[in-house]
Amino acid sequence: MDFFALTCNLPDGQRFVYRALATGEDISKGLFARCCTANISPEVHVGGARDSNWMSATKDPTVAHGKYNQGNGVVSIDLCKVKSEVVDISGGHGFINEFIADMAIEDAEVLIKGYVPPDAIRLLAK
Numbered sequence: 001m002d003f004f005a006l007t008c009n010l011p012d013g014q015r016f017v018y019r020a021l022a023t024g025e026d027i028s029k030g031l032f033a034r035c036c037t038a039n040i041s042p043e044v045h046v047g048g049a050r051d052s053n054w055m056s057a058t059k060d061p062t063v064a065h066g067k068y069n070q071g072n073g074v075v076s077i078d079l080c081k082v083k084s085e086v087v088d089i090s091g092g093h094g095f096i097n098e099f100i101a102d103m104a105i106e107d108a109e110v111l112i113k114g115y116v117p118p119d120a121i122r123l124l125a126k
Contacts, residue, residue: 014059014079015078015079015080016076016077016078016079017057017058017059017076017077017079017110017112018057018058018059018060018061018063018064018065018074018075018076018077018124019031019055019056019057019058019064019068019074019075019077020064020065020068020069020070020072020073020074021072021073021074021075022070022072023070023072025072027075027118027121027123028118029118030115030116030117030118030120030121031055031075031077031112031115031116031121032055032114032115033052033053033054033055033112033113033114033115034050034051034052035051035052035053036053036114036115037053038051038052038053039053040052040053040054042054042087042089042111043094043095043096043097043100045111046089046095046100046103046104046109046111047097047100053113053114054087054111054112054113055111055112055113055114055116056107056109056110056111057077057109057110057111057112058107058108058109058110059088059090059108059109059110060107060108061074061076061124063107063108065124065125067107069125071126072126073123073124073125073126074123074124074125075121075122075123075124076121076122076124077112077116077120077121078120078121078122079110079112079120080120081117081119081120082112082116082117082120083117084112084113084114084115084116085112085113085114086110086111086112086113087110087111087113088110089104089109089110089111090104090105090107090108090109090110091104091105092104092105
């Protein structure tokens with residue numbers, strides 16, 4: 001897993017990630033993990049933990065638009081405006097479970113801990 005501290009010197013290809021919105025999410029208030037008080041590992045999150053302090057996003061907009069879009073919209077997230085921990089798991093490195101590593105690779109997954117502020121979010125499509 002690649003943990004990184006963010007600076008706005010990230011190239012555009014790494015600065016933005018994408019996420020399909022869930023029913024009821026209001027980007028004017030920001031995006032919240034399902035359970036901000038949980039303390040689970042990225043591997044447990046990707047493995048399907050429902051009560052997670054992580055939010056999944058992808059480096060690949062086609063994954064957000066195609067695989068996960070349920071008609072609630074897709075957003076881009078500017079990681080330079082996110083103040084919480086961000087973990088790039090798109091390489092699948094560091095996972096014990098090979099199946100979970102493969103899922104992270106397939107989805108070009110990036111995890112964001114806790115909260116994404118409204119000013120980091122831009123609606124791309126409904």
